[in-house]
Amino acid sequence: MIFKKKKDSFFECFELIVDNIHSASQVFRKELDNLGDAEKFALQIKDLEHKGDQFTHAVIRALNNTFITPIDREDILGLTIKLDDILDLIEACAWNFDLYGITKVDNFMKLFAKNIEECTQEVCYAIQYLVVKKLKDMTRHTYRINDLENEADDLFRESIKVLFSTCTDPVEIIKRKEMYFVMEQVSDACEDVADILEGIIMRHS
Numbered sequence: 001m002i003f004k005k006k007k008d009s010f011f012e013c014f015e016l017i018v019d020n021i022h023s024a025s026q027v028f029r030k031e032l033d034n035l036g037d038a039e040k041f042a043l044q045i046k047d048l049e050h051k052g053d054q055f056t057h058a059v060i061r062a063l064n065n066t067f068i069t070p071i072d073r074e075d076i077l078g079l080t081i082k083l084d085d086i087l088d089l090i091e092a093c094a095w096n097f098d099l100y101g102i103t104k105v106d107n108f109m110k111l112f113a114k115n116i117e118e119c120t121q122e123v124c125y126a127i128q129y130l131v132v133k134k135l136k137d138m139t140r141h142t143y144r145i146n147d148l149e150n151e152a153d154d155l156f157r158e159s160i161k162v163l164f165s166t167c168t169d170p171v172e173i174i175k176r177k178e179m180y181f182v183m184e185q186v187s188d189a190c191e192d193v194a195d196i197l198e199g200i201i202m203r204h205s
Contacts, residue, residue, distance in 0.1 A: 008070045009062055011131040017055045017083050018124045024048040024090050025120040029113040031094075032105045038098040045094040052087040056080055071130075071200060078196050085189040086120065093182050100175040108159040112183035115155065119148045119190040126197050135201045142194040142201075145187075152187035156180055 024045055031041045059080045063069070069076055096102070126141040159180045167173050 010059060010066075010070055010076055013055050013059045013062070014079070014083075014127050015131060017052060017059075017080070018120070018127045020048055020052050020055065021083065021087050021090070022117075022120045022124050024052075024087055025113075025117040028090055028094060029110075029117045032110055032113045035097065035103065035105050038101075038103065042091070042094040042098050045091045049087050049091040052084060056084045071204070075196060075200050079193065082189060082192045082196060083123075085192065086123070086186060089182065089186045089189055090116065093179070093186065096179055096182060100179065102175060102179065106176070108155065108162070108180060109183065111155055112152065112159075112180065112186075115148055115152050116183065116186045119145055119152075119187050122148065123190055123193055126194070130197065130200070135204055138197055138201060142198050145190050145194040149187040149191040152184050156184040 027044055027048070031044070035041065059076065063073060063076060122141045122145045126138045126145070129135065129138040129141070160177060163173060163176055163180075167176070
């Protein structure tokens with residue numbers, strides 16, 4: 001009989017956290033393709049955010065009760081907090097559709113949603129390499145996250161430019177500008193995760 005080495009509990013939690021984040025990003029992107037009930041949509045994301053909070057709390061509890069950790073305690077805590085930020089921002093984006101009464105999803109919003117889904121997928125890949133301790137293989141995914149964040153920056157600038165040149169309703173401008181801003185912040189949060197991972201690579205390579 002072949003015995004498989006049990007995964008570290010922290011790494012198991014990280015896998016659960018990033019899988020849940022990516023699931024939320026997939027729901028977010030799919031719903032924006034045909035947005036119906038905005039409140040129901042937001043509640044779907046809220047359920048996933050609640051599940052993510054449970055994973056986050058599990059990591060914090062484990063940190064308080066564990067002396068030896070697979071990577072630096074500061075990195076575990078920082079990574080946990082930044083991963084939680086991604087999910088919180090996706091939920092904020094979802095609730096904004098209900099809060100602002102936005103029923104018509106424009107192409108920029110769909111492009112942001114696609115960017116978010118791609119970013120979270122790259123976060124998943126990077127964490128998978130962290131779990132198996134192939135740190136150098138994480139690099140291509142952290143670089144890709146940085147590229148996607150730059151693309152989101154460009155998208156935000158273009159969306160604001162088009163918004164101000166085509167929309168004359170000041171209330172609509174305020175609502176859509178805020179939507180674009182929060183959606184762009186999700187990629188910023190993913191880049192924060194990539195920065196922590198790159199720090200881990202530097203210290204352990």
